[in-house]
Amino acid sequence: MSTPDGKKLVRSPSGLRMVPESRAARSPFGLEEPPWVPDKECPRCMQCSTKFDFITRKHHCRRCGKCFCDKCCSKKVPLPRMCFVDPVRQCAECALVSQKEAEFYDKQLKVLMNGATFYVTPGTTEKAETMVCRLSNNQRYLFLDGESHYEIEIAQISTVQILTEGFTPGGGNTRATGMLLQYKKPGSEELKQIKFTAGEDFNSNKKLSATWLAAMHKAAKLLYESRDQ
DSSP: OOOSSSEEEEEEEEEEEEEEEEEGSTTTOOOOOOOOOOOOSSSSSHHHBBBBBBBOOEEEEETTTOEEEEETTEEEEEOOGGGGGSSSOOOOOHHHHHHHHIIIIIHHHHHHHHOEEEEETTTOOOOEEEEEEETTSSEEEEESSSEEEEEEEEEGGGEEEEEEEOOTTTOOEEEEEEEEEEEETTOOOEEEEEEEEOOOOOGGGGGHHHHHHHHHHHHHHHHHHHHHH
């Protein structure tokens, strides 16, 4: 079963998933389904060590693939990073991580896609250009639009450094003022750098810019996790 946007419904042992038909079209924030620990290798719950029998059944966490009893793996939580259609069973540790990620998928992705305005300085040039920066709807590209146009592939981003001001020893009263982003162009090993600065004359958008930067910081963390899987 395929959809107009190039996705297909697939059934795995873990549940129903709506995934892009082309692997190249998959979100860079996504995670692969983990292999399940074989039943013969887990006679006991991998959390509380309760022995499995006819009464105490084993369950696999859909996020980590480990084996648990019902008490240690009872929560069903959304897992959009693996494209599951419905909430799926997860162990307590994984459920907590997935719940924290829910804010990114429910709120911060929308912020990134709606975009924000920055002064953008490419490379080593000192000339900054006012540009609207937003994440593409398929989550694969960062679009920068002004007099010039840039498309940065999310999967090619190497580092994201959020720039702040007002730092105090206790960490209070800081605010995000910009971002340094390093990336590679497809087919090249050369690192490119681009700087984003929230302009003081964008007063009405200052809060939006800070929110967009915070969302981009979270996106970078998920991107690094996906690569390390």
